Amino acid sequence: MNLFAIRERARAAWAAFALPGHPRILVGAATCGRAAGAMEVKEALAAALGEHGLTDSVPVFEVGCNGLCYAEPLVEVTGRDNRRVLYRNVDARIAARLVESHLVQGEPFMKRALCVVEGNPLEGLPKWAELPMIRPQERIVTRNLGFIDPGEMLHYVNRGGYTGLERALALGPKGTVEEVTRSGLRGRGGAGFPTGLKWGFARKTPTEPKYVICNADEGDPGAFMDRSVLEGDPHAMLEGLLIAGYAVGATVGYIYIRSEYPLAVARLAQAIEDLRAYGLVGENILGSGFAFEIKIKKGAGAFVCGEETALMASIEGHRGMPRAKPPFPAVSGLFAKPTNINNVETLAAVSAILERGADWYTGFGTEKSRGTKTFSLAGQIRRTGLIEVPMGIPLRTIIEDIGGGVDRDKACKAVQTGGPSGGCIPGHLLDLPVDYEHLAEAGSIMGSGGMVVMDEDTCMVKVARYFLSFTEAESCGKCVPCRMGTQHLLRLLDTILAGEAAPGTLEQLRGICETMKCASLCGLGQTAPNPVLTTLRYFEDEYSHYLAGEVRRYRIEAESCEGCRACAIACPTGAITGDRKRPHIIDQEACILCGVCLQSCRYNAVSFVFEEKAAR
Amino acid sequence: MKEITLTIDGQPVRVDGGASVLEAAKALGIEVPSICSHPDLPAYGACRMCVVEIEGVRGFPTACTTPAADGMVVRTESETLRRLRENTLELMMSGHPNACLVCDYRAVCEKHKPTPSKAGTSTRCGLCGNRSECDLREIVLATPGRNLGLPTIYSHKKVERDDPFIERDHNLCILCGLCWRICDKIHGQPAISIVRRGKEARIAASFDRSWVDSGCTFCGACVDICPTGTISDRFAKWHGHPDNKILSTCMLCPEGCSFYEMTENNQVVATRMTGFAAEDRLCALGRFAYPQLLQDRDRINRPLLRESGELIPVSQEEAVDALGAALDGFRDGSFLFLGNDTELRETKHLYRSLATDVLKGKYHFMAAGSGAADLPETIAEKIENGTIRAVLSAGDLLPAELRERLAFLGVIDAFPSALSASADVVLPASILAETTGTFRDAAGTVKGVGPALPAPAHARPEWHWVRDLAQRLGADDWRRYRYAPDVTRTIGDDPAPAPLRTRPRDSVKDALPARFRGHLLADRVPALRAFGLPFTPPEATATEKRGFLIRRKEEIAPNFHSFLVEAPEIARYARPGQFIMVMAAETSERVPFTLTDWDPENGTILFIIEETGRSSRELCALRAGERIAHVSGPLGAPLDLTGANTVALAGGCYGIGAIYPFAKALHKAGKRVFVVLEASSHFLIYFEDELREFCEAIYFTTRDGSMGRRGAVHDVLVELLQSDDKRPDAMAAIGCTLMMQMATEATRPWSDVPLHVALNPIMIDGTGMCGACRVSVGGETSFACVDGPFFDGHEVDWAELASRRGAFVQVEVEAMPQNGTLAAHACRH
Structure with missing residues (x-):
């Protein structure tokens, strides 16, 4: 089927979904919503609709996470007046009242109403775009989350989906790589390597076949960006994967995803089936001669398998264990063939970039860090959730405006970014612009997007210990500095926390950190000391208390x-x-x-x- | 491949493109330390020792994994690199028990400890079976300063002894990955890999299956390549570093694999592959059973001649004479020689000539792995009907019922059998490595065997016997066969032995020949039973329920086991300082152990055993609820220290538990007690809470400084003696001989304060009868068992004690159990 025909169908599907004058209900049913009880809410909604004889006239759709995780379960109700109202913290009891009040009586249930998503304004209720959590955001990767049925490819198409692929096919592989290079997009998996450059390397290696891999092995504690995107809008990433495959000349794309993400796996499987049905994977895609297959490979939950060489070893059926580079994957990667690896967010950005152009994308962010970045905002903050902001935004805007400030009006002691590989940015640096360079300068990293806010009562030594306990357990054990270093760091932090550290312990800590940073085989070991080093850098006084025999x-x-x-x-x-x-x-x-x-x-x-x- | 030029430490070097920086450095003679790299394996990059600096490259890449590139500028030495390597080494060694390497007394201890401790778990270098071949040890000892400041993180992993031939102590593993990588290289699909993550990571077969079930063929490559003592050869490990290696050919099956015989004192202690390539691999028999067959203690080593119904040892000449005289009467075609198809060509050739040319009879060579039951029907019939009346059998190759039909039977063999017991003449044969000559393998290739190693007593190569026999039978020209080549020259185009159905090196299941010279191999090498090889079932013996019940047994520190045993009579009469003699089973050795505690009310005694050798291992293999065959005691003279007011008690290793009764008694008597404990490292200290209850202060000394003070008990004893308020008026030291001797020397200036030491000479009965435990104290001979075990250390002749203790080292090593059953038993608890 050609894209024209697909778009025709998409228009029809969307019209059925958003039929004017017809009420409908959307339930935020990503994993975050489900954990908060979304499926119970959905049942309660169905029961209430049944009670009022509305079962046939009011469809209930599951949608992805719109990012306001603090307010889950979220339910959006559209009445006959086409006004879409978003309700927060809905439970089974509230669900029944929503149906009765909003749909039967035509009166929005103001007590739990959060905003008007679309349609006539309501007295005392902000519009979606005016929500303090939403206003500073720029939603590119998360463009469709919460607004479309993630199980329906045509919804994605109707919102501009696969226009990017169409454009890429028109630009040709070289042109596509140039377009991505020009957009300034950098790898969102953490290291920030320029995506276009990486594609160029893989494209230029003559060996065949080539592979592209989507790294969906999101493993940082507190990070859930990739999961939300895959659950709420799988095609945003899949389109990016197809574009990447086309640009580098690959014939097979692997999605390496943790088996702990069953909903995301199911959504992907469905999406790939749809792609095949519409001829967007397989032979001669859209008549361009481009042939491409997509395979899902489930990981078994080892953090280290997020490291690209370990990930490839895992796909090959070996123990997920990193190897030294060079050779880089672009030269010899999966099955010793040229391979290009990008993470979910990068690929989801690629589809948007190809759709709307590199120039549009460079309008966001800073000189060296273009575009937007998603973060999982968590910790002791009022509004937790999935956010997407332009690069260079001050940390303070994220914490105070989007997040609504630290919980219980406590002071912000530190913000941890980058998960176990990252570091803690102290509260006095809140005006730091959030981009690759400034975060690195502050001793942390952008990482994949975990952002944990800590209040004044947090013990920073315990924070360091927590992350070390994670890396100690997740080190693959292959190389000495990482395997033994994490054990010793954890042991020393324990003696410190117990008030039993010997004098000279901090020097010992720093010495081990240096060895790990310089001599470890892969990124896991090289960055595992970061939580210790940044807390030592900014909060040495806390260590000193413990070293003075205090607890x-x-x-x-x-x-x-x-x-x-x-x-x-x-x-x-x-x-x-x-x-x-x-x-x-x-x-x-x-x-x-x-x-x-x-x-x-x-x-x-x-x-x-x-x-x-x-x-x- | 194209040559490239790079600069390393200022020197240009040309290498093939594709070479690593490490290889390029090696070409220049620059030694970059590296542990996980191996010339036979692709780069791995795990040990991180070979970090270098390369201009234009960020960070510190490893030389082994970095391909050399044209124009590359490499530095292998810098202050930072030196620090990184030292720190990495320190980290590596912190995961590998190493106290011995940093011990200030290492040199003297190694001289002092003639008895290698053959512990199941190697907790320190001195106890490691791989000590003499350890790469890590070499690197550490070569590192100036040997700054191993980080305490050992002992991983407390289970020692795996269930598998035949190969033992594994993962507590020594540094995860260099050489074992599974060489397995991968040789077998294509490795039987082992790394399982689990982080500190739990270790080498294992998938799903923790036994190696027998993992597809492992027991080629032993992993054992040979392991740079630590983690994967070890149970039989060879305590023999130390072999002093010679001989390139020879295995004759256990028609494959005739080439291998190295690793020898120590002219005895084969192990065999090795000639390289680490797939075609070099050996089977379980060639790699592991071979040395055990040669060292089998049940060999025929004298010629025997039946006289008045009994087999009497005779000289070689008498035996040949008698055999010749007997066979002279069977030149009428009634003679049959039965031999082995897989044998030296020289031996086979002369047997063939003897049978056909000299005796005008027949010969038959049995196929590899076959036994008496496989004798061809046609031959059996001829014996049955009396056509064949005399047989010379080179092994256990004739069924018993046919033996009775014969007028004469000669047996030439290495191992006794029912057949040889019924023979008229028995000649002891040299086998395998004890012979020299040539071997034709199944593929037809002729390979060299030997040079020969000494055979036991009067055993001789078979062709020697045959040559002499032929001469006795009148073949005078056989005199020309003086050396093996004299025979080799006369062999024409001899047939190759028939190949086996499956090559033994491809599998351990259904592929290994069951017999050697007709003898069941699994009877000789019990570990082979694990592969399903048939063996003669042992005669059933009634299992006795008698003995001393073990109420509780715990491993309180790696290798240290505490036993709570029901022994009411001992509990009733025991006094501090007394010991017991223990026998694990009725046939076990008697071993003395000092009592740690006793409870007359409950009728129990407590003692602590450090597993060091065969007997302690037998004991430690017992579990709670099982019984110890014999516990006798209390033995020895009790020692009453309560006459003193302030007592310092020093305990090291197995002596820590032994000072406990003194502390208890002294505390009860209201005396001041100072306890000083010693161990190699922090994780070997035990019983500190129990002791703390009965003392004023407790001091720890460790060899690596990981707990308390770095040093030994005598450092603290001297300090106490010098102090004003803690000066003891009596001291006791219990531990290894070196520890007690060092305590003695250090406290000699205060010889007015007695230092009671518990002497530990070899003891047999423990009641003063045998006299084995004699020691010289104050110039007089005493018996440690009845006059001691406590003596004033300042009077003891330590040199004599040390030398007497080392009298049976070799025997102790040879006594280490090779039988799978004990090991399997040990691992179930």
Whole structure:
């Protein structure tokens, strides 16, 4: 089928989806929504519609995550007036009331209404684009999330999908590579290597066949950008993969995805089936002579398999273990053939770039960091979620405007970017522009897009320890500096946290970090010391407390404590005792330092303080 | 490939394109340290020791993985590189028990410890079977300063002893990957790989199957290439570094693989492939069973002659004379020679001539792996009907019922059998490596065998026997066969032996020949039973339920096991300082162990065993709920220290538990107690909580400084002696001989303070009867078992003690169990 015919169908499909005067309901049913109860909400909606005899007239669609994860489950209701209202934190009970109020009585349920997505404004309700979380964003990679049925390829096509591929086929492989080069797009997997340059290398290697790989092995703790894109708009990436395959001259594209992402895998499988049905994979795609196959390869959950050489080894059926470069994948990669690897976000950006042109894309971002970047905003912040911002945006805008500031009005102590390979940017550097260069200067990295906000009560040594416990467990074990170095760093951090570190421990830490950085085989080991190094750089005073024989404990200040019992109820070990309306105390022997008491206190009576180790 | 030129450390070098920087450096004679690289394997880049600096390249690439490029400028030495390498080495060694390498007393200890500890788990270099062949050790010892400051992270992985021939101690592994990579190279599909991640990563077959079930063919390449003691040859490991190697040919099957015989004191302790290529590989028999067959202690080593119904040892000449005289009467075509198809060509040739030319009889060579049951019908019939009346059999090749039909039977063999026991004359044969000559393999190629190693006692190569026999039978011209080549020259185009159905080196299942000279190989080499090879089932013996019940058994530190055993009588009478004699089974050795604790009320005793050799291993293989055959005691003279007011108790290794009863008694008597413990490294300290309860202060000393003070107990003892408020008026030191001796020497200036040491000479009965445990104390001979075990260290003749303890080193090594059953037993707990 040619693209013209596909577009005809797409128009029809979209018309059926967004039929004027016909109500419909969209449920945010990506994994984040489901975890918050979206599927129960969907059932409740169906039941309520049935009760009111609306089952046939009001269709319910599952859509991807629109990024407002803090407000999940999200439900969008369109009435007969074509006004689309987004509701937040919907549960089964609210779902029934939404149907009754909005659809039966025609009155939007204002108590849970978040914004008007489209249509006539409503008194006291902002428009989607005016939401403080949305306004500073530029949504390119996430352009369709939450607005289309991710299981319906035609929705994607109707919103401009596969125009990029069409254009690439017109530009020819060389022209396509040039277009991507001109867009200034850099790899969004973390390292930031210019995408066009990388494609050029693979294109120029004469060996055949060639492969392209989509790296969807998103493994950083706290990162979920790729998952959201694949669950909410799989074709955005797939179109990019086809374009990449065409540009470098590949015949097969692999998607290496973690098996922990079952919904994304299912969406991809469906999408690839659709592509085949419409002739967009297989022989002679769109009559251009370009032949391409796409295969899904599920990973078994090893973090190191996100490293490109380990990933390729895993696809080949070997142990997922990195090897030294050179040779680079562009010369000898998968099955020793020229291979181009890009991550999900990069490919999803490629489809947009080819659709709208490199010039359009260079309008976003900074000189050296073009375009936009998605982040998973998480941690102690009011509005968590998936965001996409132009490069160079100040960190402060992300934290304060998009995120709504630190939870409970605490001060921002640090922002962790780049996951276990990244570092902690201290609160006083919040005006830092978020781009590759500035983050690196601050000792962190862009990484794949994890962004964890930490408030003033966070122990930075514990943060470093957390990431080391992750890399220690996830090191593949092949090379010495990484395998042994992570174990020693973790051990030393433990002695520090226990207040038992010997003098000279910080020098020892730094020495091991240097060896790991310089001598490790792959990126995992080379960057694993970053959490230690940046916390040492910005928060050495905290280490010093521990080294002086102090430890950190939770204490309840008697003057501030109202005896509300909230902390005692929340404490998982029953370490907090006290009578109602009397100051409570923490049994330090039973305390496991989880910090739940501090989170649960409404009177700011719990503090996390350094004190002499002996003072139990 | 095109040549390229690059510069390394200022020197230009031309190499083939495709060479690595490491190879280029090697071409210049520049040594870049590297552990995971191997000339037979592609680059791997795991050890990170060969980091270099290359102009225009970011960071520190590894020389082994970086292809040399034209015009490249490489630096292999710089301050940063030196630091990175040292730190990487330090990190590597922190995952590999290494206290021995940094120990200040290493040199003296190695001289002092003639008995290699043959521990199941190698916890330090001195205890490692690979000590003499360890690449790591060499690199560390060559590193100036040997700055191994990071404490050992001991990984506490299970020692794997279930598989035949190969033992694995993953606690020594540095994951250089040489083993699985060579396996991959030789077999195409490796039987082993790295499993799990991070600190859990280790070498294993998939899904932790045993290697027998993994597709492993036991070629031994992984054992040979392992630079640490991780994968080891159970039989060879304690023999140390072989002192010679001989290129020879295996004659256990028609394949006739070339290999190296690795010898020590002219005994084959192992065999090795001639290279690491697929065509060099050996089978389990050639690689592992071969040395065990040669070292089998049950060999026929004297000629035997039946006189008045009994086989009597006779001289070689008498035997040949008697055999010749007997066979002289069967020149009428009634003689048959039975031999082996896979044998020296010289031997086969002379047998053939003897049978046909000299005796005008017949001969038959049995195919490889066959036994008496495979004797051809036609031959059996001829014996049955009396056509054949005399047989000379080169092995256990004739069924018993046919033996009875014969008028005469001569046997020439290496191992005893029912057949040789029924023979009229038995000649001891040299086999395999004990012979010299040529071998024609199944493919027809002629290969060299030998030069021969000494055979046991009066054993001789078979063609020697045949030559002398022929002369005795009148073939005077056979005198010309003085050396093997004299025979070789006369052999024409002899036939090649029939090949086996499956080549043994391709599989261990259904491919290994079951017999050698008619004897079941699995009877001689029990580990072969794991491959399903047939063996003679042992006679059933009634298992006894008697003995001393083990209530509880724990491994309290790697290699240290505590036993809580029901022994009410001992518990009732024990006093501090006494010991017990323990026998694991009725047939076991008696071994003394000092009592750690006893409980008269519950009737239990507690003692701690460090696994070091055969007997301790037998004991440590027992589990809670099982029984120890014999525990006798309490033995030895008790030592009462309560006369002193302040006592310093020093315990090292297996002595840590032994000082416990003193601490307890002294504490009860209200005395001041200072405890000083010693171990190689922090992870070998145990019992500190139990001891802390009964002492005023506890001091730790470790050889690597990973816990407490770096050093030995005597450092603390001297400090205590010099102090004003902690000066002991009595001391006790229990541990290895070196530790007690060093404590003695260090405290000699204070010889007014007695230093009680527990002497540990070889002991047999422990009751003063045998006299094996005699020691010289104060110039007089005492028996450690009844006069001791405690003596004042300042009076002891330490040199004599050390020399007496080393008297049976070789025997101790040879006694190490090769039988799979004990090992399998040990691994189940």
